Amino acid sequence: xxxxxxxxxxxxxxxxxxxxxxxxxxxxxxxxxxxxxxxxxxxxxxxxxxxxxxxxxxxxxxxxxxxxxxxxxxxxxxxxxxxxxxxxxxxxxxxxxxxxxxxxxxxxxxxxxxxxxxxxxxxxxxxxxxxxxxxxxxxxxxxxxxxxxxxxxxxxxxxxxxxxxxxxxxxxxxxxxxxxxxxxxxxxxxxxxxxxxxxxxxxxxxxxxxxxxxxxxxxxxxxxxxxxxxxx
Amino acid sequence: xxxxxxxxxxxxxxxxxxxxxxxxxxxxxxxxxxxxxxxxxxxxxxxxxxxxxxxxxxxxxxxxxxxxxxxxxxxxxxxxxxxxxxxxxxxxxxxxxxxxxxxxxxxxxxxxxxxxxxxxxxxxxxxxxxxxxxxxxxxxxxxxxxxxxxxxxxxxxxxxxxxxxxxxxxxxxxxxxxxxxxxxxxxxxxxxxxxxxxxxxxxxxxxxxxxxxxxxxxxxxxxxxxxxxxxx
Amino acid sequence: xxxxxxxxxxxxxxxxxxxxxxxxxxxxxxxxxxxxxxxxxxxxxxxxxxxxxxxxxxxxxxxxxxxxxxxxxxxxxxxxxxxxxxxxxxxxxxxxxxxxxxxxxxxxxxxxxxxxxxxxxxxxxxxxxxxxxxxxxxxxxxxxxxxxxxxxxxxxxxxxxxxxxxxxxxxxxxxxxxxxxxxxxxxxxxxxxxxxxxxxxxxxxxxxxxxxxxxxxxxxxxxxxxxxxxxx
Numbered sequence: 001x002x003x004x005x006x007x008x009x010x011x012x013x014x015x016x017x018x019x020x021x022x023x024x025x026x027x028x029x030x031x032x033x034x035x036x037x038x039x040x041x042x043x044x045x046x047x048x049x050x051x052x053x054x055x056x057x058x059x060x061x062x063x064x065x066x067x068x069x070x071x072x073x074x075x076x077x078x079x080x081x082x083x084x085x086x087x088x089x090x091x092x093x094x095x096x097x098x099x100x101x102x103x104x105x106x107x108x109x110x111x112x113x114x115x116x117x118x119x120x121x122x123x124x125x126x127x128x129x130x131x132x133x134x135x136x137x138x139x140x141x142x143x144x145x146x147x148x149x150x151x152x153x154x155x156x157x158x159x160x161x162x163x164x165x166x167x168x169x170x171x172x173x174x175x176x177x178x179x180x181x182x183x184x185x186x187x188x189x190x191x192x193x194x195x196x197x198x199x200x201x202x203x204x205x206x207x208x209x210x211x212x213x214x215x216x217x218x219x220x221x222x223x224x225x226x227x228x229x230x231x232x
Numbered sequence: 233x234x235x236x237x238x239x240x241x242x243x244x245x246x247x248x249x250x251x252x253x254x255x256x257x258x259x260x261x262x263x264x265x266x267x268x269x270x271x272x273x274x275x276x277x278x279x280x281x282x283x284x285x286x287x288x289x290x291x292x293x294x295x296x297x298x299x300x301x302x303x304x305x306x307x308x309x310x311x312x313x314x315x316x317x318x319x320x321x322x323x324x325x326x327x328x329x330x331x332x333x334x335x336x337x338x339x340x341x342x343x344x345x346x347x348x349x350x351x352x353x354x355x356x357x358x359x360x361x362x363x364x365x366x367x368x369x370x371x372x373x374x375x376x377x378x379x380x381x382x383x384x385x386x387x388x389x390x391x392x393x394x395x396x397x398x399x400x401x402x403x404x405x406x407x408x409x410x411x412x413x414x415x416x417x418x419x420x421x422x423x424x425x426x427x428x429x430x431x432x433x434x435x436x437x438x439x440x441x442x443x444x445x446x447x448x449x450x451x452x453x454x455x456x457x458x459x460x461x462x463x464x
Numbered sequence: 465x466x467x468x469x470x471x472x473x474x475x476x477x478x479x480x481x482x483x484x485x486x487x488x489x490x491x492x493x494x495x496x497x498x499x500x501x502x503x504x505x506x507x508x509x510x511x512x513x514x515x516x517x518x519x520x521x522x523x524x525x526x527x528x529x530x531x532x533x534x535x536x537x538x539x540x541x542x543x544x545x546x547x548x549x550x551x552x553x554x555x556x557x558x559x560x561x562x563x564x565x566x567x568x569x570x571x572x573x574x575x576x577x578x579x580x581x582x583x584x585x586x587x588x589x590x591x592x593x594x595x596x597x598x599x600x601x602x603x604x605x606x607x608x609x610x611x612x613x614x615x616x617x618x619x620x621x622x623x624x625x626x627x628x629x630x631x632x633x634x635x636x637x638x639x640x641x642x643x644x645x646x647x648x649x650x651x652x653x654x655x656x657x658x659x660x661x662x663x664x665x666x667x668x669x670x671x672x673x674x675x676x677x678x679x680x681x682x683x684x685x686x687x688x689x690x691x692x693x694x695x696x
Contacts, residue, residue: 006471007238015617016676031334044676047651097651099666102495153247187279187329202331212248212276239470263566385479419511419561434563444480444508 004113009038012152016044018069020149020223023133023157025073027203029060038073039101039109040064047097052088052104053126054118061118063088063109065100068129087121133205134161138168143229145206147221154214155207156221160229162200168231176230177208180219188212198229236345241270244384248276250301252381252455255365255389257305259435261292270305271333271341272296279329284320284336285358286350293350295320295341297332300361319353365437366393370400375461377438379453386446387439388453392461394432400463408462409440412451420444468577473502476616480508482533484613484687487597487621489537491667493524502537503565503573504528511561516552516568517590518582525582527552527573529564532593551585597669598625602632607693609670611685618678619671620685624693626664632695640694641672644683652676 009028013021021042029038043065051066057074064070074083088108095103112118136145136159145160169175171186175198182198183191188211191197196218201207206229208215221227241260245253253274261270275297283298289306296302306315320340327335344350368377368391377392401407403418407430414430415423420443423429428450433439438461440447448454473492477485485506493502507529515530521538528534538547552572559567576582600609600623609624633639635650639662646662647655652675655661660682665671670693673679680686 008240008472045653048653096666098663098671102666189277189280199330202328202334207330240472421509421512431562434560434566439562 002110002114004110013042014223016042017223018042018044018067018129019131022069022072022129022131023149023203025062025069026076026133029062029073029077032060034059035113037061037063037109037113039105040069041101041105042069043067043100046100047092050127051123052090052100052108053123054086054088054108054112056084056086056119061109061112063105063112065105066127068127068131071126071128072131072133084119085123085126086119087123088118089121133159133203136160136164138164138231141168141231145227145229147223147225147227148205149223150216150221153209154216155201155209156215156219156227157201157203157205157207158227158229160206160227162204162206165200165206165229165231173231176228176232178219178221178228182208234342234346236342245274246455248274249455250274250276250299250361251363254301254304254361254363255381255435257294257301258308258365261294261305261309264292266291267345269293269295269341269345271337272301273333273337274301275299275332278332279324282359283355284322284332284340285355286318286320286340286344288316288318288351293341293344295337295344297337298359300359300363303358303360304363304365316351317355317358318350319355320350321353365391365435368392368396370396370463373400373463377459377461379455379457379459380437381455382448382453385441386448387433387441388447388451388459389433389435389437389439390459390461392438392459394436394438397432397438397461397463405463408460408464410451410453410460414440466574466578468574477506478687480506481687482506482508482531482593483595486533486536486593486595487613487667489526489533490540490597493526493537493541496524498523499577501525501527501573501577503569504533505565505569506533507531507564510564511556514591515587516554516564516572517587518550518552518572518576519590520548520550520583521546525573525576527569527576529569530591532591532595535590535592536595536597548583549587549590550582551587552582553585597623597667600624600628602628602695605632605695609691609693611687611689611691612669613687614680614685617673618680619665619673620679620683620691621665621667621669621671622691622693624670624691626668626670629664629670629693629695637695640692640696642683642685642692646672 053066055062055070055074058077062070062074075081090104133148136143143160145158147156148159149157169184173184174181175184182196185197185199191211193212196210198208210218285298287294287302287306290309294302294306307313322336365380368375375392377390379388380391381389401416405416406413407416414428417429417431423443425444428442430440442450517530519526519534519538522541526534526538539545554568597612600607607624609622611620612623613621633648637648638645639648646660649661649663655675657676660674662672674682
């Protein structure tokens with residue numbers, strides 16, 4: 001029996017949402033120790049000719065599909081943004097076409113965890129979606145951001161870095177978010193229960209929330225939606 | 233690498249519901265061994281001046297917010313209802329304001345699990361909601377109870393102790409629950425599939441259920457609702 | 465402290481759905497090592513006179529209710545379809561009537577995992593639903609199948625073996641499924657996002673799916689529904 005310790009991180013990534021999966025994993029990976037192997041199954045292209053890959057960064061490893069989901073978390077771990085990517089060959093005659101999590105990624109991750117070699121086929125033409133979870137910028141008093149992810153509480157996480165808001169506004173100010181005027185507060189409970197606010201979330205992103213409620217419902221915002229943030 | 237063993241108990245507590253969380257933890261904690269450290273993140277007041285606390289009872293430990301959620305499970309473990317509560321200091325300049333589960337409670341729980349000292353700052357002015365999960369009483373033939381929790385099957389768990397019902401009724405009798413006349417049975421399958429009943433659940437509470445269905449839907453009962461129970 | 469390693473397989477079986485639970489467990493069990501004890505709590509008859517049983521097959525063990533859920537996964541493991549079934553006695557005066565997962569099955573599973581004896585009471589009159597997850601057959605060009613299970617992505621898994629379809633159709637053909645004409649493809653991404661298809665899933669069953677969507681919603685199919693499959 002292996003000594004490997006297995007932890008389920010999360011089974012509630014919106015199905016097939018590569019961007020949400022990359023965001024969650026980017027936030028979680030830095031808290032895992034050296035030697036961790038992350039097996040990632042967000043794989044809308046399973047069974048096509050997309051490759052399986054293993055990514056190495058800062059002594060952690062990621063195994064999954066070559067669809068871009070592994071690149072942001074690996075870059076997050078890397079001091080200099082450099083990552084090593086390897087092709088993971090598999091026999092598409094013997095494996096299922098619809099569940100490589102079971103048939104390709106998990107066995108490859110187990111092999112790496114046990115010290116198996118995986119560095120035979122380095123590649124540099126891996127899929128890179130160039131996702132920037134903090135990419136939105138202000139143009140004058142207005143920033144156009146995108147919703148990266150809605151967490152299970154309904155907090156709306158945008159790709160506007162909280163620091164850029166804090167350069168222009170103080171907690172206690174009002175910020176225009178789409179057509180709403182929202183108090184900008186340092187945490188949820190600064191507004192009454194059920195009331196909306198905006199804040200800087202635990203990932204460092206500008207977020208739209210409702211105290212003990214759902215910012216997503218209150219402002220009708222879903223992953224991928226545009227958000228206009230205006231600070232007067 | 234630590235030898236600590238990590239178990240996820242439950243991620244489906246209704247968000248921010250301190251009472252439901254306290255109920256679930258009260259039921260679960262007695263089945264864990266001495267030395268267990270429970271890290272509890274039901275924390276609507278995160279980032280305000282509410283304290284972080286560690287609670288010790290019967291050689292188990294609870295770490296979480298000082299909002300009342302840790303007190304009932306700790307009392308459940310304690311022979312004499314006495315518990316020890318300690319303040320867990322943290323630096324609110326360096327930690328996030330919105331995710332103390334990650335930044336404060338988990339590190340403190342890990343430290344306690346590794347034998348770290350946490351008893352420097354005993355307090356006795358901790359938040360005590362005086363929750364009594366068996367507090368409802370009969371007045372004559374009628375009891376007014378409250379719904380403590382609706383589990384994922386839809387079973388409606390009230391704060392009326394099952395024993396108080398069994399003093400007044402036998403299995404097979406009919407009990408009036410709000411406007412419904414429900415058979416009182418010792419288990420779900422005593423009534424046809426889809427039919428409502430009332431019973432004494434596995435926590436010892438009086439429950440309203442539907443065989444292979446949802447008592448919550450059938451009687452429109454949610455956590456916090458009042459329930460009138462009448463035994464003729 | 466025990467050296468047993470505990471893994472939660474799945475908490476999202478549709479409540480009380482013995483057939484779905486048996487299907488999931490049949491697919492998962494072969495990936496677990498010898499000595500594994502599976503504790504199974506899909507138990508609509510809890511607290512009635514249905515028995516608790518332990519099943520042994522190919523050096524794995526299953527503990528749960530005698531309602532048929534344990535038999536298909538045990539047979540799946542057995543080379544010759546033979547399984548050994550034992551009654552697990554319990555005291556119905558001291559245990560709850562509504563949560564044998566906690567009070568009967570888990571303690572029995574723990575005892576077996578620690579090497580405890582459980583073979584005192586062999587039985588052969590256990591409940592056998594004779595579930596065949598690949599039981600549908602073609603009659604001429606048409607097969608009448610049943611939906612075994614809808615997974616969390618919305619893939620509709622039928623009891624028609626994929627191999628029987630592949631004898632009559634090639635990937636790229638069109639297959640009539642109820643009133644829909646669906647492309648038969650080797651994986652989801654062969655059709656545009658949001659479009660329906662049929663395929664042979666990772667369990668070897670004929671499935672109805674939507675690329676990055678829900679086959680269940682698109683064709684209004686739920687577990688237990690009949691599906692007519694016609695290959696011209």
